[in-house]
Amino acid sequence: MDRIPILKMGAFLLVTIQVDMHDRLAMALQDDLSNKIVETGARGVLIDISSLEMVDSFIGRMIANIASVARVLDAETVVVGMRPAVAITLVELGLSLHGVRTALDVERGMELLETALADGPR
Amino acid sequence: MANGRLAQVLERHRAQLSSDWIREQTADGVLRDTRIDEAELRGQCDEFLALLVRATLEGGTNVSGPAFAPVRDMLERMARWRGERGFTPSQTALFVLSLKKPIFSRIRVDFEREPGALFQEIWRATELIDSLALLTTEAFQRGREAVIARQQAEMLELSTPVVKLWEGILALPLIGTLDSARTQTVMETLLQRVVETGSEIVIIDITGVPTVDTLVAQHLLKTVSAARLMGVECIISGVRPQIAQTIVHLGVALSDVITKANLADAFKLALSKRGMGIGARTGGV
Amino acid sequence: MVVVRRAALEIRREEDMVRVRRSVRQWADELGFGLVDQTKLVTAASELSRNALVHGGGGTVVFEALEDGPRRGLRLTFTDEGPGIPDVELALSDGYTTGSGLGFGLGGAKRLVNEFSIESRRGAGTRVVMTRWK
Numbered sequence: 401m402d403r404i405p406i407l408k409m410g411a412f413l414l415v416t417i418q419v420d421m422h423d424r425l426a427m428a429l430q431d432d433l434s435n436k437i438v439e440t441g442a443r444g445v446l447i448d449i450s451s452l453e454m455v456d457s458f459i460g461r462m463i464a465n466i467a468s469v470a471r472v473l474d475a476e477t478v479v480v481g482m483r484p485a486v487a488i489t490l491v492e493l494g495l496s497l498h499g500v501r502t503a504l505d506v507e508r509g510m511e512l513l514e515t516a517l518a519d520g521p522r
Numbered sequence: 523m524a525n526g527r528l529a530q531v532l533e534r535h536r537a538q539l540s541s542d543w544i545r546e547q548t549a550d551g552v553l554r555d556t557r558i559d560e561a562e563l564r565g566q567c568d569e570f571l572a573l574l575v576r577a578t579l580e581g582g583t584n585v586s587g588p589a590f591a592p593v594r595d596m597l598e599r600m601a602r603w604r605g606e607r608g609f610t611p612s613q614t615a616l617f618v619l620s621l622k623k624p625i626f627s628r629i630r631v632d633f634e635r636e637p638g639a640l641f642q643e644i645w646r647a648t649e650l651i652d653s654l655a656l657l658t659t660e661a662f663q664r665g666r667e668a669v670i671a672r673q674q675a676e677m678l679e680l681s682t683p684v685v686k687l688w689e690g691i692l693a694l695p696l697i698g699t700l701d702s703a704r705t706q707t708v709m710e711t712l713l714q715r716v717v718e719t720g721s722e723i724v725i726i727d728i729t730g731v732p733t734v735d736t737l738v739a740q741h742l743l744k745t746v747s748a749a750r751l752m753g754v755e756c757i758i759s760g761v762r763p764q765i766a767q768t769i770v771h772l773g774v775a776l777s778d779v780i781t782k783a784n785l786a787d788a789f790k791l792a793l794s795k796r797g798m799g800i801g802a803r804t805g806g807v
Numbered sequence: 808m809v810v811v812r813r814a815a816l817e818i819r820r821e822e823d824m825v826r827v828r829r830s831v832r833q834w835a836d837e838l839g840f841g842l843v844d845q846t847k848l849v850t851a852a853s854e855l856s857r858n859a860l861v862h863g864g865g866g867t868v869v870f871e872a873l874e875d876g877p878r879r880g881l882r883l884t885f886t887d888e889g890p891g892i893p894d895v896e897l898a899l900s901d902g903y904t905t906g907s908g909l910g911f912g913l914g915g916a917k918r919l920v921n922e923f924s925i926e927s928r929r930g931a932g933t934r935v936v937m938t939r940w941k
Binding site: 420422423424453454455456457458484485486488489492493494495 | 821822824825828829832842843845846847849850853854857901912914915916918919
């Protein structure tokens with residue numbers, strides 16, 4: 401089965417979603433990412449969704465879940481690159497992904513993670 | 523089949539009908555202006571007659587039937603085309619109506635010896651041409667409505683200017699009220715500009731919004747949430763005391779949104795969030 | 808109102824959901840819908856295909872391009888032969904979930920289109936018709 405690749409970048413993990421995701425792929429990503437956080441001791445996760453043309457409630461839930469699980473595993477999650485049309489649709493759908501950090505692009509997402517970790521209690 | 527006789531008249535005299543018809547229209551002054559030249563008019567007339575002959579042969583005079591679909595399509599296109607060129611509704615309907623006289627003349631010649639049939643076919647032709655003229659007028663109207671709808675959409679876009687105040691800071695001065703259609707346009711324009719400019723802070727100024735009710739507040743909130751999903755922070759400015767009271771009274775969850783009384787305060791806050799500030803120059807003058 | 812074009816797709820496997828989303832995008836684009844409207848339609852269709860697949864055990868979607876005077880629209884009809892939805896009112900309310908989603912599926916999809924209706928009978932399947940006008 402296809403898997404979405406997870407890249408390690410310093411203390412962070414980078415996931416770039418480039419395919420039109422079906423549900424099984426989304427579920428697999430959730431598992432793979434939790435394992436990878438533990439395995440690498442990563443402090444932050446960047447999920448780049450700039451290629452995604454659509455986020456429905458299932459994928460939305462997957463993203464929110466990843467962020468919650470990551471937090472339990474002591475890592476911060478930032479979702480980067482959401483397209484305007486996707487953001488407008490998600491809000492209309494009723495999902496505002498409270499509690500998930502967001503940034504315009506990967507670079508700013510990294511900055512956000514770095515500040516969050518520097519300000520953090522550790 | 524009695525229906526077939528009118529169709530035969532049209533088919534037999536097609537060439538003659540075409541030239542008579544064009545003469546009728548030029549006599550009525552259509553060609554005296556520059557909106558259509560004779561070649562274009564001839565093209566439209568010949569195309570229409572060819573389609574009409576085929577339609578009447580297959581479908582009699584039932585203009586809403588499937589046989590008439592090509593005729594209806596052509597009238598639709600012609601009516602829109604004329605509408606766009608500034609023809610009046612009556613000038614447009616005249617295209618079809620002026621075909622009446624040439625057809626009547628042909629029927630009169632063909633049925634000279636059968637007064638009963640003559641009357642019947644003239645009646646049939648009248649009904650046919652009148653219904654086609656009605657279709658033309660309706661199509662003309664639809665064309666106009668489409669133009670109005672397009673202009674409305676264009677005005678909607680014009681009414682949402684997004685201004686870049688500083689590197690990374692955009693302002694959206696809202697004027698008038700927010701309904702759901704406008705909210706979508708506002709969000710779209712704003713977020714597109716966010717992407718283009720890479721801005722991280724947006725000031726939505728509602729000084730020009732006369733009243734904020736639950737619906738308007740919800741629309742504002744949607745805009746703020748959509749911007750947040752992209753990683754952009756919003757500040758709402760221009761919140762008058764009365765609006766603040768309304769917001770509290772309505773219990774709208776604007777609490778996690780930063781609000782400021784005026785645009786200047788919002789701008790100052792935005793600058794400080796980006797690590798900049800405004801102050802008097804020391805040791806100046 | 809006239810149906811200008813009609814087509815149907817089967818929803819039997821997860822990969823079919825991806826196909827439905829792509830087709831909706833293409834139809835909406837061809838009908839002249841803007842990017843946001845396209846995305847709303849695709850998202851609503853994704854919710855309903857999942858619904859047909861997960862709760863209805865598979866079904867079909869019928870695409871119809873509509874013309875009503877100067878208006879153009881896209882109508883999507885999702886049909887399944889599953890167990891049906893016992894309480895449609897409840898299923899449409901936010902937060903309702905049977906396990907896969909945030910509970911915004913049906914109610915959320917309804918907010919993304921202009922017209923939305925559900926017919927469902929216990930044991931006789933579900934039919935959802937939705938239309939978005941340009």
